[in-house]
Amino acid sequence: MRAAASVLAIACLTVGCAGLPELVPNAEPADSAGLMARCRGIQPHRAFRAVHAIDAALPMDQVSSLIGASLVDPEQRRYRAVLMSVEGLTLFDATASPAGLVVHRAVPPLDDPDFGPGLMADVALALLPPAGERPLVGALPDGRSACRYPQADGGVVDLLPAAHDAPTRIDRYDQDHHPIRRVVLGPATGPLGLAGRIVLSAPGLAGYRLELTLLEAEAVTPTDELFTP
Secondary structure, X not given: OHXXXXXXXXXHHHHOOOOOOOOEEOOOHHHHHHHHHHHHOOOOOOOEEEEEEEEEEEHHHEEEEEEEEEEEEOOOOEEEEEEEOOOOOEEEEEEEEOOEEEEEEEOOOOOOOOHHHHHHHXXXXXXXXXXXXXXXXXXXXXXXEEEEEEOOOOOEEEEEOXXXXXXXXXXXXXXXXXXXXXXXXXXXXXXXXXXXEEEEEEOOOOOEEEXXXXXXXXXXXXXXXXXXX
């Protein structure tokens, strides 16, 4: 019994046993409207292309440096992500939209069936406004204001705008309300309002940490041709 308790304690430290924190609604409608406006400003609502330098800390103490290019069309909720080596070799290229995921290219080991959906979900979490038009807004137990977006799969995405010394944060929970991703956004740079630095972490024994540094970004006209090879 004692050994089982020790295993459970370790599991809680590595994957997180905390559930979805309670969200206390704002009492004043004006406060809710202002908070929703701040949450809507976290990610761009116009189509854009961005290039990031990526430092990845992976399981088994693996470290990798990559270049990531993203094309995001918030209006149609479609996006394309390309991973390249620092030498310019395309390692992975895929497009996601409400119609599904299409992998254009994936070299081993990035051709694993679970890699594409996981990567594209991370890209969407960091760069695309959450699905859902009417978030729940209020305060979390630690006092941070948050906009809560229930997801179609039963999960939840919380957006926490920057406050005092606390940076902007995005938390994602699965259908059982366990925390599965956290994104911390640095200050916005340039006219598009993209964060200059993004840190995405996934908990658990197979967890990982991605640090993205924005190299360039521009607004684009999202033609269909841009989302195909």
